[in-house]
Amino acid sequence: TLLQLLESKRLKRGGNNLNFPNSLFGMGNPLLDISAVVDKDFLEKYGLKPNDQILAEDKHKALFEEIVKKFKVEYHAGGATQNSIKIAQWMIQDPHKVCTFFGCIGEDKFGEILKQKADEAHVDAYYYEQTEEPTGTCAACITGDNRSLVANLAAANCYKKDKHLDLKENWKLVEKAKVYYIAGFFLTVSLESILKVAKHASENNKLFTLNLSAPFISQFFKDALMEVMPYVDVLFGNEMEAATFSKEQGFQTEDIEEIAKKAEALPKVNKKRPRIVVFTQGKDGTIMTKGDKVETFPVLKIDQKDIVDTNGAGDAFVGGFLSELVQDKELEQCVKAGHYAANVIIRRAGCTFPEKPDFH
Secondary structure, eight states: OHHHHHHHHHHHSSOOOOOOOOOOOEEEEOOOEEEEOOOOHHHHHHHSSEEEEEEOOGGGGGHHHHHHHSOOEEEEEEEOHHHHHHOOOOOOOSSOOOOEEEEEEEEEEEHHHHHHHHHHHTEEEEEEEEESSEEEEEEEEEETTTEEEEEEEEEGOOOOOOITSHHHHHHHHHHHOSSSEEEGGGTTTTTHHHHHHHHHHHHTTEEEEEEESSSSHHHHHHHHHHGGGGGGGGGEEEEEHHHHHHHHOOOOOOOOHHHHHHTTTTTOOOOSSSOOOEEETTTTTEEEETTEEEEEEEEOOOOGGGGGOOOTTHHHHHHHHHHHHTTTTTTTHHHHHHHHHHHHHHHHHOOOOSSSSOOO
């Protein structure tokens, strides 16, 4: 009957098919964000671009002390992958612990905060804890609707495949997942961990997703990035990262749609799934490859005065996208969820969110 047909359609479409804890797996750099609205002089003093992500060098050491002394700072649990995984869990709501996160922290106060925040977000976080280095931090220097991020990885840089990922009880959690997400930032930490997860996904026809994350990844970690690329089912990035990637790969184009097509066409191990490339462009439409077409999806309108800060907007987009992907929803719906999540995050300081989402 028509009723039965509609019912089976409804079940296929929704009926949250997430009875599975640990369906979405993320691995990356867990950082505590130290966020403040700063001035232009501060950016200039430390040679920062208004909108960028970089790794801290010696010349930035004093920045972390000065930002706390000089400006009103807020502390938020951060780290790109961890942000996205938390947002995905927030979008899903129930059941808890659909999302797993691995990363390395120190045995210290900041590490305790990260554990507590992951717990509050109902993420199943398994941190590798060590005493050599303190928990990593990221200075988020906000000016207007720009954010300049300076990451001091510290402990995050100490993640070890043999000390954590390879442990039987941890690898079991990897095997439970059906969608994997790792931000490109982790390429600077443990390529072998990424490859182990990526190959597992590819061999089992599961979804492995990666983010270009920042221009410096495409520039200075190109070899590592291209070693992982053949396993990438969904590639995320923003317009700046796409442009740098194109330049470094010799694509000879600045047209974002062309860049997306060329990235889609790069060699791929699992031929059962074509690669999907998703590039966000701030307030301009998000583009996504689909077969030989490239589609554009407009973002939700927002009044300039409602933007508190854009820190975490890209992470939130990915989190929203993954929350639908892990439920086998249509890709268009994934983009919609991404736009919704990003729109919520930019109205708030840091990558924080209200109690419940209002997304349909």
